[in-house]
Amino acid sequence: MLEISNISKIFKNNEKDVAALQKTNLLINDHEIISLVGQSGCGKSTLLRIIGGLEKASTGFIKLNNKIIKKPSSNIGMVFQDPRLMPWLNVYDNIKLSILNENKKQQKVKISKTLQKVGLENCEKLWPRELSGGMAQRVAIARALVREPKVLLLDEPFSALDSFTKTNLHQHVKELWASLKLTIIMVTHDINEATSMSDRILIVQKPGEKEDKNTQIININNPRSDLKNVKYNELIKNSIFKESSIKTL
Amino acid sequence: MNIFFKINNNKLYKLLKSLYNLFKAKFSQPLIGIILPVIILLIWYFLAVTETIRNSLLPTPNEVLKEILILAHDGTLFSHIQITLTRVFYGFIGGGIAATILGILTGVSPFIRKLFDPTIQALKAVPSLAWVPLFILWFGIFENSKVALISVGVFFPVYLNLMMGIRQIDKRMIEVANINNLNLFQTIRWILLPGIIPEWITGLRSGLALGWMFVIAAELMGASEGLGYLMIDGQMTGRPALIIGALILFAIIGKLTDELIYLSAKPFLKWKESLDTMQGGANNA
Numbered sequence: 001m002l003e004i005s006n007i008s009k010i011f012k013n014n015e016k017d018v019a020a021l022q023k024t025n026l027l028i029n030d031h032e033i034i035s036l037v038g039q040s041g042c043g044k045s046t047l048l049r050i051i052g053g054l055e056k057a058s059t060g061f062i063k064l065n066n067k068i069i070k071k072p073s074s075n076i077g078m079v080f081q082d083p084r085l086m087p088w089l090n091v092y093d094n095i096k097l098s099i100l101n102e103n104k105k106q107q108k109v110k111i112s113k114t115l116q117k118v119g120l121e122n123c124e125k126l127w128p129r130e131l132s133g134g135m136a137q138r139v140a141i142a143r144a145l146v147r148e149p150k151v152l153l154l155d156e157p158f159s160a161l162d163s164f165t166k167t168n169l170h171q172h173v174k175e176l177w178a179s180l181k182l183t184i185i186m187v188t189h190d191i192n193e194a195t196s197m198s199d200r201i202l203i204v205q206k207p208g209e210k211e212d213k214n215t216q217i218i219n220i221n222n223p224r225s226d227l228k229n230v231k232y233n234e235l236i237k238n239s240i241f242k243e244s245s246i247k248t249l
Numbered sequence: 250m251n252i253f254f255k256i257n258n259n260k261l262y263k264l265l266k267s268l269y270n271l272f273k274a275k276f277s278q279p280l281i282g283i284i285l286p287v288i289i290l291l292i293w294y295f296l297a298v299t300e301t302i303r304n305s306l307l308p309t310p311n312e313v314l315k316e317i318l319i320l321a322h323d324g325t326l327f328s329h330i331q332i333t334l335t336r337v338f339y340g341f342i343g344g345g346i347a348a349t350i351l352g353i354l355t356g357v358s359p360f361i362r363k364l365f366d367p368t369i370q371a372l373k374a375v376p377s378l379a380w381v382p383l384f385i386l387w388f389g390i391f392e393n394s395k396v397a398l399i400s401v402g403v404f405f406p407v408y409l410n411l412m413m414g415i416r417q418i419d420k421r422m423i424e425v426a427n428i429n430n431l432n433l434f435q436t437i438r439w440i441l442l443p444g445i446i447p448e449w450i451t452g453l454r455s456g457l458a459l460g461w462m463f464v465i466a467a468e469l470m471g472a473s474e475g476l477g478y479l480m481i482d483g484q485m486t487g488r489p490a491l492i493i494g495a496l497i498l499f500a501i502i503g504k505l506t507d508e509l510i511y512l513s514a515k516p517f518l519k520w521k522e523s524l525d526t527m528q529g530g531a532n533n534a
Binding site: 052053054071072073074077078080082084086087088089090093097098100127129143147 | 421422424425426427428429430431435439440443444446520521
């Protein structure tokens with residue numbers, strides 16, 4: 001279980017404090033797919049980066065299975081909006097970056113297995129420039145998965161892809177989630193993506209200017225199970241842009 | 250008969266086509282680079298033979314070749330080449346090492362950059378010949394002052410390229426290193442070094458080119474050996490063939506040394522898609 005407790009993040013901007021997150025609390029169960037949606041600047045990516053250990057929280061803590069996370073951990077993998085593959089490393093070496101401390105034999109076995117999982121067998125020798133957008137993002141996913149993390153963080157990983165590739169990768173990520181028993185936390189701007197992928201959608205709302213207004217997180221349960229019902233999309237849109245509709249959920 | 254001819258003709262056509270393709274793949278690029286020098290040579294030959302320009306100013310290519318062969322025959326040519334190469338080598342090593350260390354330090358640390366960079370940028374604007382009196386005063390008239398001058402020439406391009414290369418390393422790549430728990434050594438080995446190699450190589454190549462320019466300045470200022478000295482000697486004794494011969498040797502040796510750096514760096518740069526296309530044109534010129 002991932003426990004986010006009282007997390008705040010204050011950025012100093014020209015000596016003025018700007019709160020990206022304010023006293024945020026959240027519990028995420030094992031093997032859930034959670035989508036974080038919300039307006040730009042509401043703090044969803046910041047929250048993801050704090051969970052990943054890339055940002056330090058100003059207050060509060062994050063626990064994974066009762067252990068406090070303070071820095072990047074092998075239990076947490078992260079995929080970014082762009083694949084961020086090193087152009088000077090081929091596919092094999094890009095994935096190897098995640099498991100540099102393991103011996104060569106283990107690396108070879110793990111990389112080959114992971115490439116199979118993401119459907120990129122025989123692509124080990126390719127350079128990043130030789131990959132399509134979808135393939136590059138699969139390599140990025142493989143790089144995150146090769147360490148066998150318990151939690152996979154996805155920061156708008158499909159936003160730069162065409163709709164066909166996107167749909168393919170959605171399916172693929174869901175299959176990986178099912179087979180590897182991952183917990184997935186995904187930031188997205190695409191409400192359809194959130195409703196089709198997630199067990200829960202969390203709508204993150206900006207903290208107020210005054211200190212007393214904390215980051216609001218609104219839960220929508222089981223959207224994936226009720227895909228045909230378009231009401232979710234409308235409700236989420238309304239929740240993001242008009243706070244008044246929150247109660248109807 | 251016709252059918253036989255047709256078959257043979259087809260075979261011949263295929264053979265010629267495959268030979269043509271082989272020739273195109275192996276030699277077309279280098280040959281394209283030779284076209285311009287050949288044209289210049291022909292124009293030069295025409296101007297000299299027809300005496301459009303007086304022979305005392307522009308000798309024929311034959312006379313230049315003869316001058317070089319005479320020097321080669323008595324053995325002095327190689328000692329002149331060797332001494333110039335040695336000066337460039339030491340200047341290149343000295344300037345290259347100093348620039349690499351300072352380039353890394355100023356690229357990595359904003360404090361060191363603020364401390365050093367304004368002064369280095371100001372010194373960059375000082376013309377090469379302006380250093381000569383000071384270096385002669387400091388290092389004497391012999392080799393040290395010449396090597397110091399060449400080092401100055403090599404220093405600036407290497408320093409600037411390396412510093413900019415480090416500063417332009419994508420912060421997002423460092424985040425990938427962080428999320429994957431790479432330690433400092435692993436981050437340098439897998440991310441920083443490969444990321445800055447292209448800029449460093451560009452700096453070294455530009456530095457070497459400037460090193461060759463500065464060696465001429467160094468040898469013009471009072472050498473008794475070297476290709477630059479040959480040019481001065483040619484000027485003093487009214488032998489334009491010697492000046493042109495030394496000039497051509499500078500061009501050839503400069504090109505060869507540049508090619509050496511390029512070939513040594515090639516294995517580290519094979520990931521760069523545009524490089525071969527870019528270098529192919531440049532290197533075969």
